[in-house]
Amino acid sequence: xxxxxxxxxxxxxxxxxxxxxxxxxxxxxxxxxxxxxxxxxxxxxxxxxxxxxxxxxxxxxxxxxxxxxxxxxxxxxxxxxxxxxxxxxxxxxxxxxxxxxxxxxxxxxxxxxxxxxxxxxxxxxxxxxxxxxxxxxxxxxxxxxxxxxxxxxxxxxxxxxxxxxxxxxxxxxxxxxxxxxxxxxxxxxxxxxxxxxxxxxxxxxxxxxxxxxxxxxxxxxxxxxxxxxxxxxxxxxxxxxxxxxxxxxxxxxxxxxxxxxxxxxxxxxxxxxxxxxxxxxxxxxxxxxxxxxxxxxxxxxxxxxxxxxxxxxxxxxxxxxxxxxxxxxxxxxxxxxxxxxxxxxxxxxxxxxxxxxxxxxxxxxxxxxxxxxxxxxxxxxxxxxxxxxxxxxxxxxxxxxxxxxxxxxxxxxxxxxxxxxxxxxxxxxxxxxxxxxxxxxxxxxxxxxx
Numbered sequence: 001x002x003x004x005x006x007x008x009x010x011x012x013x014x015x016x017x018x019x020x021x022x023x024x025x026x027x028x029x030x031x032x033x034x035x036x037x038x039x040x041x042x043x044x045x046x047x048x049x050x051x052x053x054x055x056x057x058x059x060x061x062x063x064x065x066x067x068x069x070x071x072x073x074x075x076x077x078x079x080x081x082x083x084x085x086x087x088x089x090x091x092x093x094x095x096x097x098x099x100x101x102x103x104x105x106x107x108x109x110x111x112x113x114x115x116x117x118x119x120x121x122x123x124x125x126x127x128x129x130x131x132x133x134x135x136x137x138x139x140x141x142x143x144x145x146x147x148x149x150x151x152x153x154x155x156x157x158x159x160x161x162x163x164x165x166x167x168x169x170x171x172x173x174x175x176x177x178x179x180x181x182x183x184x185x186x187x188x189x190x191x192x193x194x195x196x197x198x199x200x201x202x203x204x205x206x207x208x209x210x211x212x213x214x215x216x217x218x219x220x221x222x223x224x225x226x227x228x229x230x231x232x233x234x235x236x237x238x239x240x241x242x243x244x245x246x247x248x249x250x251x252x253x254x255x256x257x258x259x260x261x262x263x264x265x266x267x268x269x270x271x272x273x274x275x276x277x278x279x280x281x282x283x284x285x286x287x288x289x290x291x292x293x294x295x296x297x298x299x300x301x302x303x304x305x306x307x308x309x310x311x312x313x314x315x316x317x318x319x320x321x322x323x324x325x326x327x328x329x330x331x332x333x334x335x336x337x338x339x340x341x342x343x344x345x346x347x348x349x350x351x352x353x354x355x356x357x358x359x360x361x362x363x364x365x366x367x368x369x370x371x372x373x374x375x376x377x378x379x380x381x382x383x384x385x386x387x388x389x390x391x392x393x394x395x396x397x398x399x400x401x402x403x404x405x406x407x408x409x410x411x412x413x414x415x416x417x418x419x420x421x422x423x424x425x426x427x428x429x430x431x432x433x434x435x436x437x438x439x440x441x442x443x444x445x446x447x448x449x450x
Contacts, residue, residue, distance in 0.1 A: 038416055041139035045411055046117045048131035052106030052124045055162040058084040061104045065159045068138045072145040074157060081176030085168060088157035089182060095153030095431035099185035100422060101366060102137040103130040103163040112405035127407040129193030129383060136418030143423050152431040156185050166216065166326035169368040179372065187337055187429045188369040188376045191421060195401060196382035197389045198413035201421055202357035203342045203379045204333055210378060211331035212289040214363035215296050219307055220321040225280035237282035238271045240314040244284065245269065247306040255302040262290040263361045264299055289361045291330045328365045334375035341377040344424040377425060381418050383409035
């Protein structure tokens with residue numbers, strides 16, 4: 001998923017300090033155990049950010065989450081779904097089951113933030129906020145564990161790999177038989193860093209989608225290789241690929257109604273090794289995004305027509321291959337659950353910090369957790385520092401978004417807000433213990449950003 005705005009390195013460095021000062025400042029009216037909890041969650045975040053792992057390779061990340069969950073009383077099962085997916089279960093008497101999801105994977109991006117805790121893995125970076133999501137979930141588990149007298153039910157904590165490839169959720173649910181083995185939850189919850197001021201949240205208005213569905217495909221174009229000096233003896237797949245990329249740009253313009261939101265992007269082109277050799281093949285990777293399954297089908301069919309037509313026009317010796325590698329439906333949170341969670345967020349943070357979100361053409365595979373009719377709630381977590389937000393709105397330099405090398409959330413404010421938000425949402429689903437329903441996180445993470 002990609003759509004967050006972030007702070008400049010100087011702000012994020014302030015959050016590091018000795019590992020606690022920045023977060024403590026954001027929580028201005030905290031009471032025990034807020035400060036120790038936030039210090040521990042921040043330390044986890046810094047570790048995760050410095051040691052990112054790509055989709056399908058999240059062994060260390062899963063281990064850190066497993067250790068945290070085990071240390072807070074959860075029963076942990078690893079390798080759920082054949083990869084690095086893990087599930088933690090914490091039972092606290094009879095009552096509802098709430099699923100809390102976080103992603104584990106990072107992106108193939110070279111970090112350029114200059115942060116003292118920048119990625120130590122060459123060419124790999126947490127450029128989409130998954131480290132922030134995991135640290136906020138860990139803090140939520142610690143918070144709820146420390147206050148078990150105030151709620152009843154079961155926490156079903158899911159550490160999902162391979163979100164960036166849109167394959168991890170389905171793998172855990174289908175190959176890992178998640179709900180068959182661990183029980184079908186009464187609600188599934190998740191949040192994602194977004195281009196909003198840190199300290200705020202945003203929900204989709206009731207009944208509206210929050211993110212688009214998407215389909216990803218790989219294409220192989222076949223030519224006839226040879227010497228660059230004798231182009232008449234070759235069928236050039238590089239030229240074929242260039243024509244295909246240009247042809248695909250007309251798909252949205254001519255296959256979608258003007259009012260229909262749709263995007264088609266070719267994000268990768270690979271062909272050849274040397275300038276004096278015409279290669280035998282070229283490869284493309286593309287994604288199409290839209291808000292209905294029929295629109296996705298239409299875009300995919302049109303893309304396939306363009307690919308095959310360009311190959312035929314070039315005289316390709318064989319038909320191209322087009323393979324769908326991933327597909328995810330639009331993210332449409334449950335209206336009733338979203339309304340209840342939004343009320344809990346307004347009570348915890350204040351109504352002025354809970355905003356309306358417009359549909360985004362980013363894509364998530366979280367909708368798969370709605371399998372079998374499970375209600376879902378999903379909201380956006382502001383990640384942009386106040387100074388950067390104001391400067392950008394005043395016409396200054398835009399803040400690096402998700403998937404950019406300069407991505408660096410204002411963790412000092414976003415992390416405590418994320419813990420508050422997820423804990424408040426979980427409490428809205430769980431049964432009330434002796435304490436009042438909807439009690440916010442200690443003091444306040446609700447004061448984050450003030």
